[in-house]
Every structure is written in C-alpha cells, then in structure tokens.
Amino acid sequence: MSSSIRKIFGKIMVLVLLGVTLGTTGLGTVVPVSAAVFNPGLHAGILDQGAAANLDDSDQLTAFIDGIMDVQMGSLQIPGAVVSIVKDGKILLSKGYGHSNIEENKAVDPKTSLFRIASTTKLFTWTAVMQLVEAGKLDLDTDVNTYLKTVKIPKTYKQPITLRHLMTHTAGFEEGGVGYQITTDPGKLPVSIAETMEKHMPARVKPPGEMLSYSNYGASLAGLIVEEVSGVAYNDYIQKNIFDPLDMKYATVEEPVPASLEPYAVLGYARANGEYVTKRPTYEGGFRPAGSGSVSANDMAHFMIAHLQNGRYEDKQMLKPETARLMHSPAFQFDERLPAMDLGFYELNMNGLRVISHGGADELFNTALYLVPDQQVGIFVSYSGGDGGTAAGGLAQAFFDRYYPAHMTQQPAATSIELGEPLEKYAGSYQFTRRNHTKIDKFFSFLTQINIEVSDNRLSIGSGADQQVYTPIGVNLFQEVGGKHQMGFRTDAEGKVTYLFLDMLNPMPLEPAPLINQSKFWLTLLGISVVLFITVFMGAMYRRREIKAKPRAQKWAVWLSVVMSVWSLVTLGATLLVMNMDLIDRLSYIPLSLRLYLFMPLILVGLTASIFMMTILAWKNKYWTLPRRVYYTFVTLAAVTLCLFFDHWNLLGWHFG
Incomplete structure (x- = not known):
C-alpha cells in the first residue's frame, strides 16, 4: 500500500475516531492497521524475506527500536514516546524516548511515566467483565438489563443486548458525543457512570449481533455493570483486581490522576509555530471505562504478560486459563477468512500471524497494544503528540517484518466468470456502521465515506498515486495488489452487498450508503x-x-x-x-x-x-x-x-x- 493511501485511511480513521462521526477523542481506537505510513528509515533493519532476526538478542532489538524511534521522533514531530516488548513472560525491552515534560526537561521513564492510553483502557474493563463471568456473577449471554440497577436499555428489538454483544461491539448502538463525550474541566469530576449512561443513552439502530459498530457507550455500560454487580466503584475494582495483583504501581483509571501519581503524568503536546506547546487535557468523566487509563510502559508489560500467559503474572492468576483462552478466541466473525473480533480484543493478520490487539487515541496521545499468543510476544507503544497513529502502525509492521517476516505466496486472481458474476455490484459509496443517526452528531459524518470503483476486473479505492487496488481471490473476498491486506463483503440472499470489511480497519466495517x-x-x-x-x-x-x-x-x-x-x-x-x-x-x-x-x-x-x-x-x-x-x-x-x-x-x- 502506498504511503499516500495509508495517509488517506489514517485521516479517515482520525476523523472517525476523534469524533466526526463518533463523537469522541479519548475513546477512539488507533488505526488498527499497520496501516500507517512508513517513513524512510523504518525499514533500515528489515532482513531479506524469510530471514528472521533473533528476537532474544536484546542488544540487537534495542538498536533496531532505537533506530525506528529516532526517525519517528523527528519526521513525525513526536515529543515523547515509550515502548515495551515482552516474550515468554519476560520484558525484553522497555524504554522511553524524548520528554515527558519539555519545560522541565524531564525525560520519559518507562517505569514511571504515565501515558494516557485512551481506548486501550477498554481492555481493563473487558478483563474485569471476564473476572466476574469466571466468578459466576455475570453471564455473557444474559440480557444486560438483568444486571443493571440504575439504567435500563429500551427493548427496541426482540433480541436483548448481552455482554457478549458489548464485548464484540455488536450491541447495535449508534455513536454520539457532541456536547458531552469529554470534559476539559477537572472541577466537574468525578462524574457518575450511571448518571452519564442514563442521560446520554444512544439509540439502538441495529439488532444485536448483526454487525460490528465500535461503541464507547457499550464499553462504558460494561464498566457500569462491573460496578453495580461487584458492589465496588469502577476505579477501585480495576485497582484492586487488576493493577494490584499485576504489580502495576504506576497505573490508574482515575481522572485526574491521583495526587501520588501526578508527578509522573506525561504532558501531551501539539506543534505550533515550530515549537511544542502543551494543550488542555481532556477527561472521559462518566465514560471512563472506555478510555480514562494512564499507565507506564513497564506496567503495561505486566498486563501483556498476564494475558499471554493465560491470566498468570508471576505467582498471581488474574484470570483462569480457560477464561483467558475464551477471551482471546473469536467471538464474532465478519467472514471466517478475515480477522475476527474476540471478547474485547480485535484480531489482525500481521505477516501471517494472528495478532490480538487494541489501541487508543485522543487529541494528543496515541497508543497501540499487540499480542501474539502463539509466539508469546507482546508490544506496547504510546506517543504523547505528533503523528502517533502513523508511528504506532509503522513500528509494529517494521517489528513483524524483521522478526516474523512474511512468506508471500502469489494467490491466483479469480475472474468474474469463476465468481459467477461481474464485480460492478461492489462499486459505490460506503459509510461506517459506527455513526450517529438521530442527533446533530450525524452531520459530522457527512464527509466520512469510502468510494469503491471497478476497473479491469479489480476494485479500487482512491485515484492516481493514491489508488489502492484489490483483486478477487474468492467469493466476496479480495486481496490488495502488491500488499498484504484483504477486503471482504457480505451479501444477502439476492446477492446484494450489505457490508464491507477492510482488515486494516477492524473493527470498523462499512455498509453501502443510500443515495440520500x-x-x-x-x-x-x-x-x-x-x-x-x-x-x-x-x-x-x-x-x-x-x-x-x-x-x-x-x-x-x-x-x-x-x-x-x-x-x-x-x-x-x-x-x-x-x-x-x-x-x-x-x-x-x-x-x-x-x-x-x-x-x-x-x-x-x-x-x-x-x-x-x-x-x-x-x-x-x-x-x-x-x-x-x-x-x-x-x-x-x-x-x-x-x-x-x-x-x-x-x-x-x-x-x-
């Protein structure tokens, strides 16, 4: 994929994730792609195809990551960043780059520097849900109204919403946020999750279980269920049941961060007149189960190790092995040939490896977390400004290219005759399922659409140098020409396209946009x-x-x-x-x-x-x-x-x- 088309997708996702259609900054996911632009120099350490480097060589690994970060910090105008990489229950690398506070000339410390992780916080919420499932206090397939005490979800559809729907983002809520998603006034905190869920309940616009539609409200509702079923405030539950057992001393979901941790909070920066300037922090308030976390790289390494070891960190068991395996298994699939949605994690295909991931972005911070269960490898990266979304995807892809290089095989293209019909039915404008329908927020999705065209038995997105081309390789399945990504469609009984899925945008499917x-x-x-x-x-x-x-x-x-x-x-x-x-x-x-x-x-x-x-x-x-x-x-x-x-x-x- 060309760097320019990656930029197009990056901009679309920034618009989507920072609120144009979704109404959130702190709660959007990072472009889950590896769909980020690679700058010259990011491939400097990549070996020839098939010749994997030795990941256990810590000196080589450090030099490789240092080289990437040196390029990224300058070319993408990033003031501060942190990376931690784990394998087989150990931290291979945990290192800070740049400054956590430029004015005070304070360097980033991977042990103590608290980076805002935005939507990556959801992994704490989903883990808490699974702990209560394991304890027999919650069931994944029971109507959530059974557990909610202060809020009740309207019975818009015959099928009730369950925790499985919330964890796979298939509850069918519209997305919103104009006027209430965040606050910049710490004086308004703390905010009740229950009151927020009641006051700002979105409309149900799809039957539960039908299709992915990434939902901050759904994640926050799950946090409320954790709070009301456990009888422990959400912040306290996460601290006592996740942070404490995993020895995560520099981690919090409180807003603002507690006074004891305030000296370690990393400042987010924006670029203005050639200089880095601090900007007002944002707070998630009642939506904090979906995005309020601030964590150090070392502590996120502990969290990654626990998930990679089926819930175990050192002598503590955060989840039982069977619970962890269930959480990491496909729970919703658009197409069995494409990456699935697990219980809280979304899957990616990185050089043929199944990766379970999550990311987060707000106006200043970008975070991504990648776990490779089969290799017992985890990567956490967070940036405090600049083009962090591009940087995160670029670093991840460079890492996999070096240590787990793809063995590319040429897949024969299927012709329209073999597929049984022409490709014209796939052409048209597509809109994200994650959007608003009933409020003023709908207007801000006006320009967030993707157009697909047909030419020479191929589908294309964009034009000119920015064009990305896909060739058919099976029924409703297409492979990127000269790239690694795939695109799939769903069709109804009459063969009409109902949904579009780009593996680089999991879990953000699209659907055909009616003319109106x-x-x-x-x-x-x-x-x-x-x-x-x-x-x-x-x-x-x-x-x-x-x-x-x-x-x-x-x-x-x-x-x-x-x-x-x-x-x-x-x-x-x-x-x-x-x-x-x-x-x-x-x-x-x-x-x-x-x-x-x-x-x-x-x-x-x-x-x-x-x-x-x-x-x-x-x-x-x-x-x-x-x-x-x-x-x-x-x-x-x-x-x-x-x-x-x-x-x-x-x-x-x-x-x-």
Whole structure:
C-alpha cells in the first residue's frame, strides 16, 4: 500500500475516531492497521524475506527500536514516546524516548511515566467483565438489563443486548458525543457512570449481533455493570483486581490522576509555530471505562504478560486459563477468512500471524497494544503528540517484518466468470456502521465515506498515486495488489452487498450508503443551488433599476428571492464553520455559537415557505416571461433542497444527545 493511501485511511480513521462521526477523542481506537505510513528509515533493519532476526538478542532489538524511534521522533514531530516488548513472560525491552515534560526537561521513564492510553483502557474493563463471568456473577449471554440497577436499555428489538454483544461491539448502538463525550474541566469530576449512561443513552439502530459498530457507550455500560454487580466503584475494582495483583504501581483509571501519581503524568503536546506547546487535557468523566487509563510502559508489560500467559503474572492468576483462552478466541466473525473480533480484543493478520490487539487515541496521545499468543510476544507503544497513529502502525509492521517476516505466496486472481458474476455490484459509496443517526452528531459524518470503483476486473479505492487496488481471490473476498491486506463483503440472499470489511480497519466495517446519505449526491445539489443563489444576487444587482419599475407584487417576489439567496449563502458559510469547529469544544460542551447557528436553518425554512408561496402566485398571475418564471421556480427548488439537506443531517432544531 502506498504511503499516500495509508495517509488517506489514517485521516479517515482520525476523523472517525476523534469524533466526526463518533463523537469522541479519548475513546477512539488507533488505526488498527499497520496501516500507517512508513517513513524512510523504518525499514533500515528489515532482513531479506524469510530471514528472521533473533528476537532474544536484546542488544540487537534495542538498536533496531532505537533506530525506528529516532526517525519517528523527528519526521513525525513526536515529543515523547515509550515502548515495551515482552516474550515468554519476560520484558525484553522497555524504554522511553524524548520528554515527558519539555519545560522541565524531564525525560520519559518507562517505569514511571504515565501515558494516557485512551481506548486501550477498554481492555481493563473487558478483563474485569471476564473476572466476574469466571466468578459466576455475570453471564455473557444474559440480557444486560438483568444486571443493571440504575439504567435500563429500551427493548427496541426482540433480541436483548448481552455482554457478549458489548464485548464484540455488536450491541447495535449508534455513536454520539457532541456536547458531552469529554470534559476539559477537572472541577466537574468525578462524574457518575450511571448518571452519564442514563442521560446520554444512544439509540439502538441495529439488532444485536448483526454487525460490528465500535461503541464507547457499550464499553462504558460494561464498566457500569462491573460496578453495580461487584458492589465496588469502577476505579477501585480495576485497582484492586487488576493493577494490584499485576504489580502495576504506576497505573490508574482515575481522572485526574491521583495526587501520588501526578508527578509522573506525561504532558501531551501539539506543534505550533515550530515549537511544542502543551494543550488542555481532556477527561472521559462518566465514560471512563472506555478510555480514562494512564499507565507506564513497564506496567503495561505486566498486563501483556498476564494475558499471554493465560491470566498468570508471576505467582498471581488474574484470570483462569480457560477464561483467558475464551477471551482471546473469536467471538464474532465478519467472514471466517478475515480477522475476527474476540471478547474485547480485535484480531489482525500481521505477516501471517494472528495478532490480538487494541489501541487508543485522543487529541494528543496515541497508543497501540499487540499480542501474539502463539509466539508469546507482546508490544506496547504510546506517543504523547505528533503523528502517533502513523508511528504506532509503522513500528509494529517494521517489528513483524524483521522478526516474523512474511512468506508471500502469489494467490491466483479469480475472474468474474469463476465468481459467477461481474464485480460492478461492489462499486459505490460506503459509510461506517459506527455513526450517529438521530442527533446533530450525524452531520459530522457527512464527509466520512469510502468510494469503491471497478476497473479491469479489480476494485479500487482512491485515484492516481493514491489508488489502492484489490483483486478477487474468492467469493466476496479480495486481496490488495502488491500488499498484504484483504477486503471482504457480505451479501444477502439476492446477492446484494450489505457490508464491507477492510482488515486494516477492524473493527470498523462499512455498509453501502443510500443515495440520500452520499456526500457526492448532496455536494452536487448544493453546488447547483449555490450557483443559482449567486446568479439571483448578481442579477438583482445588475437589474435593480428594472426591478424597481416592476409592479409591487413582482418587485416583492424578486427581492424575496434575493433575501432568501443571500441568507442561504450565509447559512451555508456558517455550516462550513460548524463542520470545522474545534473538536474538543464540540465534544466537551455545546458552544453558544452552535446554539445560535441552529436558528439560521430555521429562518431559512421560513424564507423558503414564503418563496414557495410566491412561486405559486408567479405562475397563477403570470409574473414576468415564461423563462423567468421557470428560473424563479428552480431557485425555489434550490431553497427546498437546502432545507431538506439541513433536515436530513439533523441541523433543523437542537438535536443534542
């Protein structure tokens, strides 16, 4: 895959994970791909295909990782990072890079420096769930309402939501977060998980078990179940049942971090005017089971070792072996030929190895964790700024290329004749299943779609140098040309495509976007409407003397169209500003500017209703010439189109979650 197409996927995932469609910064997963851009120099230590380096050679391993980090820290503008690698129950490498506090010239310490791990926190929550399953207090396939005391999930569908659904992200919730997902004010903490779950419950939009739709709400709901069934506050439960047994002394899910750990908290940085500047931290509040963790690299190494050793760390058993094996086994599969979703972990195919993984990202921190159960190997990496998502995937792929190089085999491409039908049915626009349907959040998914085209018996994404091409290798299965990734589809009984799965984006499947949801459809209509509105304004300015001489009714009709056109253009301009609102502001509270903006589409509806009535009068009373009446009608239709756009994307009214 070219570096440019990786950047496209990276940007899509950043948009998705940082809230454009999902409404979260601290709770998104890192691009689970290895889909990150490789910078020159990242492959410097990779051996020839098939010649694996010796992972037990710690000096060689350290030199290799140092070389990668040296390149990444500079080229990707990363101020601080940490890496820990484990194998066979031992830490092979745990090392910090850069600074945890630039102003104080404090270096990153892998033993004590607390990196925010965002969604990687979910692994603590899922582990806690499995502990209670093991204790007989929870059952994976029982209605979650059985366990919830303060919140009840509506019975939207016949099938109830279970913990298995929550852990595989197949509960069927929409995603949201505008105005409430995070907070930047520590004075508002602590926040009750139960109250947050009750107040900001998303709609159920798919039957449980049907399809993956990564859900922060679902993970937080699982944390609430842990709290209410165990009788222990979530923070305390994780501390007593995971951190303490695993000797994780520099780990917490509290927000802000406890005073005793505050000196070790790593600051996140952004780049501004050629310098690193600190930015306000964000807190997950009531969503903390999905993303509030701050942990050192050494402590995450303990956690990785426990999972790799079927729940055992030194003489402590965090989970029974059978429970750990169940947690690490496929629990939902889009296609048995593609990576599965386990109970809390998502699977990746890294050079032919089955890897179970999880990541996390907020505005400043990027984290990834990779476990290879068959090799007893684990990798944890976290970055405190810069392009950390790209860096994490790049480091992981470089590691696997060096120590577990792929033995590439040429798979014969299947022809459309062999598949029994042409590939055109796969072409079209696809939208992520993880998106909002009922609130203003829906608008922020307007541009997050992937388009697939067919050419020469292949499918392609992107164009030109950014094009990524897939060739068919089986029914509903495609292989990246010149790459390692695969793409699969689901079809219904009639052969119509229902879902798309890119292994690099597990667990983020897509589904065909109906015409009414396609951004290119709306952009075309809006473009035509804008042209019409501009011609109305320009024409009125040019013909103002002629208009002044018209009869009063006709004069009013013309000036009404001018006012409506100008207001439409201004409203569209304001809509662009709304789309580009500061992400943290948008997710932490409802800005007054957003509340005021939402009056604008409503005013437009009033103007549109007025011009619609005026159009009827124009035809009834035969205002102007026939061509001008037709033109006036098209302007009215443009206004109606704009109103329909605002209505469809939940911008008519105050639809806050």
